[in-house]
Amino acid sequence: MPRxxxxxxxxxxxxxxxxxxxxxxxxxxxxxxxxxxxxxSFLVSFLTFVAIYAxxxxxLNVQWGYSGVFNFGVxxxxxxGAYTAAIVTKEPASGSFTDYIGGFGGDLNLxxxxxxxxxxxxxxxxxxxxxxxxxxxxxxSVTALRLRDDYLAIATIGVAEVLRRVVIxxxxxxxxxRGLTGIPRPLGGLVGSTDYKYxxxxxxxxxxVLTYFLIERAIRSPWGRVLMALREDEMATEASxxxxxxxxxxxxxxxxxxxxxxxxxxxxxxxxxxxxxxxHFFATFLFWAMxxxxxxxxNRGAIVGAYVLWGFWTITLQFQSYDLxxxxxxxxxxxxxLVLGGLIVAVLLLRPAGLLPQRRQVxxxxxxxxxxxxxxxxxxxxxxxxxNR
Amino acid sequence: xxxxxxxxxxxxxxxxVVIGVVExxxxxxxxxxxxxxxxxxxxxxxxxxDSMMLSAYCAFLLLSGVxxxxxxxxxxxxxxxxxxxxxxxxTEVWKFSFGYGLLVAMALSALVTSGIxxxxxxxxxxxxxxxxxGIVIFSIASLGxxxxxxxxxxxxxxxxxxxxxxxxxxxxxxxxxxxxxADQLFILAAAITVTVLAYILLFRTKLGxxxxxxxxxxxxxxxxxxxxxxxxxxxxxxxxxxxxxAGVLLALQAQLDPQLGFVLLLPLFAAAILxxxxxxxxxxFGGMIVGIVQAxxxxxxxxxxxxxxxxxxxxxxxxxxxxxxxxxxxxx
Numbered sequence: 001m002p003r004x005x006x007x008x009x010x011x012x013x014x015x016x017x018x019x020x021x022x023x024x025x026x027x028x029x030x031x032x033x034x035x036x037x038x039x040x041s042f043l044v045s046f047l048t049f050v051a052i053y054a055x056x057x058x059x060l061n062v063q064w065g066y067s068g069v070f071n072f073g074v075x076x077x078x079x080x081g082a083y084t085a086a087i088v089t090k091e092p093a094s095g096s097f098t099d100y101i102g103g104f105g106g107d108l109n110l111x112x113x114x115x116x117x118x119x120x121x122x123x124x125x126x127x128x129x130x131x132x133x134x135x136x137x138x139x140x141s142v143t144a145l146r147l148r149d150d151y152l153a154i155a156t157i158g159v160a161e162v163l164r165r166v167v168i169x170x171x172x173x174x175x176x177x178r179g180l181t182g183i184p185r186p187l188g189g190l191v192g193s194t195d196y197k198y199x200x201x202x203x204x205x206x207x208x209v210l211t212y213f214l215i216e217r218a219i220r221s222p223w224g225r226v227l228m229a230l231r232e233d234e235m236a237t238e239a240s241x242x243x244x245x246x247x248x249x250x251x252x253x254x255x256x257x258x259x260x261x262x263x264x265x266x267x268x269x270x271x272x273x274x275x276x277x278x279x280h281f282f283a284t285f286l287f288w289a290m291x292x293x294x295x296x297x298x299n300r301g302a303i304v305g306a307y308v309l310w311g312f313w314t315i316t317l318q319f320q321s322y323d324l325x326x327x328x329x330x331x332x333x334x335x336x337x338l339v340l341g342g343l344i345v346a347v348l349l350l351r352p353a354g355l356l357p358q359r360r361q362v363x364x365x366x367x368x369x370x371x372x373x374x375x376x377x378x379x380x381x382x383x384x385x386x387x388n389r
Numbered sequence: 390x391x392x393x394x395x396x397x398x399x400x401x402x403x404x405x406v407v408i409g410v411v412e413x414x415x416x417x418x419x420x421x422x423x424x425x426x427x428x429x430x431x432x433x434x435x436x437x438x439d440s441m442m443l444s445a446y447c448a449f450l451l452l453s454g455v456x457x458x459x460x461x462x463x464x465x466x467x468x469x470x471x472x473x474x475x476x477x478x479x480t481e482v483w484k485f486s487f488g489y490g491l492l493v494a495m496a497l498s499a500l501v502t503s504g505i506x507x508x509x510x511x512x513x514x515x516x517x518x519x520x521x522x523g524i525v526i527f528s529i530a531s532l533g534x535x536x537x538x539x540x541x542x543x544x545x546x547x548x549x550x551x552x553x554x555x556x557x558x559x560x561x562x563x564x565x566x567x568x569x570x571a572d573q574l575f576i577l578a579a580a581i582t583v584t585v586l587a588y589i590l591l592f593r594t595k596l597g598x599x600x601x602x603x604x605x606x607x608x609x610x611x612x613x614x615x616x617x618x619x620x621x622x623x624x625x626x627x628x629x630x631x632x633x634x635a636g637v638l639l640a641l642q643a644q645l646d647p648q649l650g651f652v653l654l655l656p657l658f659a660a661a662i663l664x665x666x667x668x669x670x671x672x673x674f675g676g677m678i679v680g681i682v683q684a685x686x687x688x689x690x691x692x693x694x695x696x697x698x699x700x701x702x703x704x705x706x707x708x709x710x711x712x713x714x715x716x717x718x719x720x721x
Binding site for chain 2: 068070072143144147149150151153154155157158159161162165168169280281285288289292331333334335336337338340341342343344345348349352
């Protein structure tokens with residue numbers, strides 16, 4: 001994972017981003033016959049979801065990119081966050097075809113000023129979502145994380161699958177396959193419904209920026225330096241007296257809480273949730289692909305990965321509206337998945353550091369120390385390039 | 390505790406136990422292959438369930454020559470000659486719903502699947518090995534391959550489930566009041582035969598010894614003159630054979646479904662970890678236990694059948710909590 005490159009081929013990342021951006025503007029422009037407002041609203045909703053998915057990718061980066069914790073069940077934390085936030089903000093269930101627990105939206109209108117019914121339940125929901133996801137991560141780390149890295153991966157897949165089944169089977173819990181609709185939107189009364197999309201983009205983007213700076217700040221602290229040392233050389237970190245398990249657990253829980261919060265934001269932005277959306281492919285694999293493509297261990301890489309990959313996803317969706325031969329048209333969804341699966345393998349083989357490679361920052365000091373001593377064996381930086389984890 | 394549960398289940402829920410044994414024997418085959426790969430190559434092979442599904446579809450192609458056509462719901466024949474064209478290949482044998490053609494298709498599919506897994510190892514995993522990547526990178530790559538395999542199957546055969554034969558399945562009566570489908574008896578017999586063959590290969594041949602040595606200590610195996618790359622390729626080939634038999638038998642028991650690969654992942658890993666990673670006998674019994682517990686638990690009134698595969702997860706967490714090295718110890 002720590003990939004040191006003497007000369008990062010720096011043009012690939014900007015070129016990819018430019019290509020995706022060009023296609024994202026050109027295709028809707030062509031489809032709507034040059035209607036600029038259509039293109040803008042397309043881009044606004046695209047960017048909103050990029051911001052949301054980037055939150056998950058950042059959460060995954062805290063786990064995998066920084067401390068090498070292996071979470072294959074992003075779906076589980078996503079669902080926990082989204083449904084927790086939904087039942088906190090919604091009104092209690094009514095009507096014969098809806099059934100779910102909770103519905104605290106009305107009770108949370110505590111502050112008599114600033115029209116708090118439009119944002120206070122959402123904040124509480126966000127906190128609850130992060131808390132629940134973090135709690136589940138804590139339980140999982142006690143059972144699986146202390147054993148082996150790959151056992152945690154299997155256990156997180158398991159949690160995700162069980163949660164998915166619970167949501168589908170237990171109709172009293174969150175309304176089963178009928179799903180939850182009408183999740184109140186944050187600050188919904190502030191602007192008109194046509195302009196709400198800009199506000200939503202601002203909220204999601206703002207939350208992404210907040211998350212980004214929080215993580216960057218945490219990584220620059222002594223705690224973060226241990227995490228970075230961990231991802232670069234676990235054994236050396238343990239040898240210098242750090243409790244590796246505790247640090248891994250903390251980063252797993254922190255990442256899960258970020259994912260839970262991302263789930264809450266997703267629930268607010270899409271305002272309805274159905275179990276069909278939450279597939280392992282969409283809600284786990286896609287985020288892994290984003291992170292690996294962008295560059296594990298690099299927060300900006302995680303965001304760029306989310307942008308490029310969701311761009312690819314959206315563009316290929318647009319392809320379907322063109323007049324393609326039947327053979328291709330009916331298989332488009334599978335071709336996209338195939339490309340994505342192949343992409344992961346290709347990135348791992350050809351450019352394991354991703355679009356924005358992350359330099360080693362802690363263990364590099366060891367090499368510098370070695371080089372200072374004249375008789376030391378040559379630990380040249382190029383040799384470090386092979387030290388993938 | 391597990392023994393007590395099994396005894397109670399045999400007395401109280403005999404029909405469910407019979408189904409569980411049949412499904413368990415299929416899981417056992419898959420889990421033996423999984424545990425071999427896990428033991429020799431040291432990484433969690435997340436494409437195992439999807440390889441199983443791919444091999445079942447491969448046998449389907451060999452039998453019928455059919456893939457989806459350009460429009461959904463319309464099939465197209467692509468193979469000029471299929472196994473079914475062999476004289477008498479589709480005539481039903483005894484009370485089974487299939488002829489000897491299925492066995493031929495199964496054997497051919499085993500060869501193809503072994504080949505695919507070996508080629509994937511050459512293309513992907515060996516290059517990661519040469520770079521000395523961590524086990525986690527291997528697992529992510531295998532997840533990417535799992536997605537690729539699944540979408541490939543969806544592309545070629547479409548999302549609707551398929552069956553090998555459509556004839557009526559006959560029941561047969563066994564002693565102790567057990568009624569079982571003739572096909573299920575075949576599944577059980579085939580699974581046990583293949584397991585015995587795999588056992589002989591692993592414990593009575595030099596190759597098996599080399600594999601077990603590699604699982605034990607790769608460096609030591611290398612200096613002792615074992616050709617590790619060859620052993621790795623043969624491990625994949627063996628796993629591919631087991632996976633193919635398991636996949637075909639599973640498709641015979643249920644049906645061919647592209648979603649099956651991911652669904653199977655949890656039971657397979659639960660079986661492998663239950664038996665102890667790298668322990669083939671353990672994986673066999675682990676598969677049996679997971680199969681039986683799954684089948685019995687869904688007969689409980691308070692649990693909906695939708696939770697069938699979640700049972701494997703509960704078993705997995707329990708085993709990780711109580712005995713992380715597995716019931717039978719982790720060794721090969």
